[in-house]
Amino acid sequence: MGPVHDVGKKEGEGSGLPRRCPRRTCLAHGVCSRDGPLAAWGPDSPPAPxxxxxxxxxxxxSHQIQQEEEEKNKLQNDIRLLTEKLARVNESLARKMATRNEFEKTIAETEAAYTKILESSQTLLNVLKKEAGNLSRATELKSSITKES
Structure with a gap:
């Protein structure tokens, strides 16, 4: 409830509590306007029904509005903070995804080179076996010619 304005006591009122201004057209800060439509009423006039x-x-x-405005401001601030955090996370994700893509490219290139090395090694091994066989036959042939002579 808003502020209570002490405008004195009615006759016969002995409670000592301030009574609400019957002419009250209070502004947002609780200032009692004496220029409202009830300004002609005197301080002892009964309040209008x-x-x-x-x-x-x-x-x-007014109190509910103030509370909701405070809640709205808090939510807007939370949204701003979360939006900033989301932007940072998106930037971090973009950097990490680019790095991961570079890793994937490097891995693919390395696997391709390794496969070529294996293929070349196999080809070289086959050539060596073939040449070893040729040498072996040539040696056997030479040995058999030497034995015959």
Whole structure:
């Protein structure tokens, strides 16, 4: 509930509590406007029927509005922080994905080179076996010619 304005006591009122201004057309900061439509009422005038209830409802609504504006500001700040964090994560992901792609390219090139080395080694081994066979036959042939002579 909003502020209560002490405008004195009604006659016969002895509670010592301030009473609400019957002319209240309070502004956002609780300042009682004396220029409102009820400004002609005196301080001892009874409040207009329903005005007190409307003021209370307005004050409650103002409080709810203030709370929701604070919540909205908090959420907007959270969104801003999360958006910044998302941008950082996206940048990090992009860098890591580019690095991973480079690794994949290097691995593919290395596997291709290794396969060529294996193929070349196999070809060389086959050539060596063939030449070893040729040498062996040539040696056997030479030995048999030497034995015959």
């Amino acid at each position: 329903g005005i007190e209830e409307l003021c209370t409802k307005r004050d409650e609504l």
